[in-house]
Amino acid sequence: MSNPLFAPLRINTLEIAGRVFKTATTETLATEDGFISEEYLRFYEPFAWAKTPLIITGNMYVGRSGKPTFRSPGIDNDDKLSGLRRLTQMVHGHGAKIVAQINHVGRQTNPKVVGIGTALAPSAVREMTTFTKPRAMTLDEIKRTVEEFAAAAKRAQDAGFDGVQVHVSHGYLLCEFLTPHTNRRTDEYGGSFDNRLRLPREVIRAVRARVGPEYPVLIKLNGADKLMVKGGLGTPELVEIAKALVSDGVDAIEVSCAHYESGFPMLCGKFDGFIKTQIKHGQGAFLPKWRQSLMGLMDGPLARYANRKWPTQEGFNLEAARAFKAAVSVPIICVGGFNTPEGMRYAVASGGTDAVSIARAMVADPLMAKHLREGSSGPRCDYCNLCVARGGRDGLNCVNPALQVQRREMLKAAGF
Ligand SMILES: Cc1cc2nc3c(=O)[nH]c(=O)nc-3n(C[C@H](O)[C@H](O)[C@H](O)COP(=O)(O)O)c2cc1C
Numbered sequence: 001m002s003n004p005l006f007a008p009l010r011i012n013t014l015e016i017a018g019r020v021f022k023t024a025t026t027e028t029l030a031t032e033d034g035f036i037s038e039e040y041l042r043f044y045e046p047f048a049w050a051k052t053p054l055i056i057t058g059n060m061y062v063g064r065s066g067k068p069t070f071r072s073p074g075i076d077n078d079d080k081l082s083g084l085r086r087l088t089q090m091v092h093g094h095g096a097k098i099v100a101q102i103n104h105v106g107r108q109t110n111p112k113v114v115g116i117g118t119a120l121a122p123s124a125v126r127e128m129t130t131f132t133k134p135r136a137m138t139l140d141e142i143k144r145t146v147e148e149f150a151a152a153a154k155r156a157q158d159a160g161f162d163g164v165q166v167h168v169s170h171g172y173l174l175c176e177f178l179t180p181h182t183n184r185r186t187d188e189y190g191g192s193f194d195n196r197l198r199l200p201r202e203v204i205r206a207v208r209a210r211v212g213p214e215y216p217v218l219i220k221l222n223g224a225d226k227l228m229v230k231g232g233l234g235t236p237e238l239v240e241i242a243k244a245l246v247s248d249g250v251d252a253i254e255v256s257c258a259h260y261e262s263g264f265p266m267l268c269g270k271f272d273g274f275i276k277t278q279i280k281h282g283q284g285a286f287l288p289k290w291r292q293s294l295m296g297l298m299d300g301p302l303a304r305y306a307n308r309k310w311p312t313q314e315g316f317n318l319e320a321a322r323a324f325k326a327a328v329s330v331p332i333i334c335v336g337g338f339n340t341p342e343g344m345r346y347a348v349a350s351g352g353t354d355a356v357s358i359a360r361a362m363v364a365d366p367l368m369a370k371h372l373r374e375g376s377s378g379p380r381c382d383y384c385n386l387c388v389a390r391g392g393r394d395g396l397n398c399v400n401p402a403l404q405v406q407r408r409e410m411l412k413a414a415g416f
Pocket of ligand 1: 023024025026027057058059101167170220256266267335336337338357358359360361387388391396
């Protein structure tokens with residue numbers, strides 16, 4: 001009997017040989033000025049070798065003001081094209097497909113680390129996890145951002161990517177425009193539903209116009225903001241947003257959740273040692289000593305709270321994905337906690353989603369697609385979240401001590 005997880009799926013003109021995707025994981029493996037490096041290519045090769053049906057890159061910045069962090073890749077200039085082409089050629093050489101995720105991080109960044117004066121956002125609302133106080137964008141800056149997204153999408157097409165994914169979730173710039181808590185503007189880009197939606201719509205229309213009708217344009221969108229303060233969006237409003245963006249030319253929607261200020265509903269799992277790891281190996285390493293010391297005090301209490309509040313759960317965005325699937329006709333991709341063939345099959349077979357996408361469990365087992373096809377299994381992620389905690393400074397890898405021997409042997413046997 002054929003495996004339903006490898007039934008073909010079409011997104012616009014793109015034929016994909018299965019329903020299990022590698023989703024975006026910021027790699028911290030580009031050069032410091034945003035070029036694709038050998039390390040970056042080495043990270044992606046096992047996923048391509050395993051013929052993962054679709055690989056979505058970690059976010060690539062569309063312009064310098066939208067750079068997430070140290071060693072993020074850029075798609076902001078034609079000088080990046082040759083490196084990006086090496087990536088798509090390598091992936092295609094193994095028979096896999098790859099989509100570029102394009103992003104502007106808005107206020108969720110550390111301006112000092114990325115070398116910009118002030119972060120840009122819809123409004124000057126301080127971000128409480130990074131403590132970044134952004135500046136409200138001018139109308140000229142908004143217009144420039146639309147152009148940056150369109151130019152980045154065209155660059156993705158020119159570099160040979162099989163499609164582009166516009167990041168409209170996780171509290172980054174376009175998501176910040178949608179959410180009343182982060183968008184306090186009183187001009188035509190803030191206030192009403194239509195006004196908050198204006199910039200994402202302008203971006204999607206500009207991207208579509210630039211890449212033509214047949215090029216796959218995906219988005220990643222929250223199924224719920226899950227903010228701990230007032231002013232976040234729930235599923236019904238986000239479904240209406242999805243419908244509008246589909247009418248502007250979106251071909252598929254990946255459903256996720258949360259902003260940084262939501263805590264960790266986006267990364268349900270375990271949080272023991274999370275902050276200490278972040279200070280030693282991740283973004284926290286760039287902070288002044290006094291802030292590191294304060295953060296260090298939070299390590300135990302945060303773990304105790306977060307372990308209870310956001311425990312490991314397979315398919316934790318599936319109910320939201322189901323609401324999108326019922327409302328729009330384009331393919332839905334559900335991300336969040338997928339790790340077992342049974343869980344993935346249920347998500348697809350129950351009609352909750354057309355495909356599942358996977359971050360942490362595929363970082364642990366980059367050959368997962370091959371294992372699923374063969375009915376075998378590889379290193380099994382236990383959602384220790386240490387890969388996330390190290391994000392933004394050390395290069396991405398699985399560092400779960402329990403998996404290292406099995407993982408090394410598996411990759412060695414495959415020639416990596
Ligand atoms: C190390 C790491 C980096 C991530 N970077 C990105 C990113 O660049 N863009 C994005 O949309 N999501 C990013 N995410 C979130 C994932 O795409 C995904 O939404 C989340 O991890 C839940 O999926 P999972 O349970 O399969 O890990 C990242 C997650 C991890 C673990």
